[in-house]
Amino acid sequence: MEPDSIRHHFKAQVSDYPGLMKRLVPFFDEQREILLGLIPFDREAPLRILDLGCGPGLLAARLLSEYKHAELTAFDLTQEMLDSCRSRLSGVDRVSYQLGDFRSDDLGENYDLIVAALSLHHMELEERYGFFRRAYRSLKAGGVFLASEVIADESTAVREQQYQLWREFMERNGEDSAAWYRRHCEKDHPATISFLVATLSKTGFQAPGCFWRYLNFAVLSARKAAASETTPPTR
Template sequence: MDTERVRDHFRVQVSGYPDLMRRLIPFYDEQREIMLRLIPFDRAAPIRVLDLGCGPGVMVAEILSRYPNAHLTAFDLTEEMLQACRMRIGINERVVYRLGDFRSDALGQEYDLIMASLSLHHLQLPERPTFLRRVHQILKPGGIIIAAEVIVDEDIDVREQQYELWRRFIAGNGEDAAYWFARHLEKDHPAPIHALIKMLGDAGFSQGGCHWRFLNFAILSGRLW
């Protein structure tokens, strides 16, 4: 799916976005909480944080309140999402907002922490190695990327079973499961967990691992020593 279509997809979702995500993504709030708990830095640490695909800023708001000395870059492709993030956060000298495509635009540098909540599956698989090498370069030693990923099981039967359970979850929340599943097939590029971990290792991360998984969702991290 090209950049313009990803942008259009998210442009129309801004209003009521967190509630929509709760209807579409199992354990949406819990996934964010797990990501936050995986941050290995002290609360008082003056960390530099990049939120890739920040959407309307739910994660940005949490990090700001839990890490009072953190400075954040909120990065997103979609103007409307970034605007919603600005509205949520307000003027805050600890946050800069960057509109851009994380596949091609400059991301800044010298980060301690990169958060990517449900955004990296927009990368096509062949784009991942180059992207991860860039991420590796902009992290400081000791830095970490924590990502909530959309994944697929290696086993085709398990994959289908998990997709069926996901569609039931969506339908059970009153959403059109066929519509959202078609959007998933059209715009997302999920990969098996082991392939994602291998790509982290190939990009130079010394510690890549999976911390949580349910159906076709997983939380992974890669650390740089």
């Protein structure tokens, strides 16, 4: 999807973002907690964290509150989302803000943790390898990559059934499920879990895997080998 189209879409959502997401995404709050639960680092560690597609900072706020010595870069394409994130995190001085496109702009380096919650499906499937490779390079040895993703099942029949259940979920919450489903088909690029795991693996990540899934939503984790795992043993 073109950057302007993504910006336009999210600019319109910013005022009612948490409410809207809860109506559109099953287990929206729980997915964030599941992702947090996959972080293997000590709560007291001075982590460097990159939040890609941070939106209004719901995950960033939880990360900074759980990891009191962490520094976080909040990265987003949409100025209004970054402004909302800044206002949610006002008073926290361990944050820097970066307006940019994670498909092409510099991601920085030496991160312990990269998170991307519900933001990567805006990227085309062909862009995934290059993106994962850049994310991999931005991590320190031993670093971790966590993403909650909009996914698609391998089987067309299962996918259709899951979409039906997703649409019923949105409808029950008073949303126009036909319009959201149409938008999803036209603009999003959901990948299968096997594609994501294989691509993460090809780009160098270790132990890529899905740790939670419901319908067309999943939480994945992968890690970069620790220095001790890549250095050959010395005699």
